[in-house]
Amino acid sequence: MSHTIINLDDVEDQAPKHGFEEFHQARFAQEALEAERTGVSFFRVHPNKRQPFGHRHDEAEEVYVILAGSGRIKLDDHVHDVKPRDAIRISPGTTRSLEAGPDGLEYVAVGQHHPGDGELVPGWWSD
Secondary structure (H helix, E strand, O other), X not given: OOOOOOOHHHOOEOOHHHOOOOOEEEEEOHHHHOOOOXXXXXXXXXXXXXXXXXXXXXOOOEEEEEEEEEXXXXXXXXXXXXXXXXXXXXXXXXXXXXXXEEEEEEXXXXXXXXXXXXXXXXXXXXX
């Protein structure tokens, strides 16, 4: 088929499977979209919570689009405030993580899919 339409809320939340439901929802939509080369993920970071890890990719460039709420993003050693409709391009090799403000934070991450490309960095953003 030449197209696929899904609702991101219908994609299974993977956070509970990995013990992260206290911090956020994580819905990885590539398979549901039948996308061959593009990764699409939807995240809801709970109010006043920070993702419990950073992550980076060796090959994938990603773009995050903030949909709702507000908060901060840490990109390597730089911290930036974010708000709805901010688009953030993230180069390969850049470690990143997000923190929600009092209203939570929703965003979509989009990038070319590279199987096995990605590394979690536990405890990366600490005060």
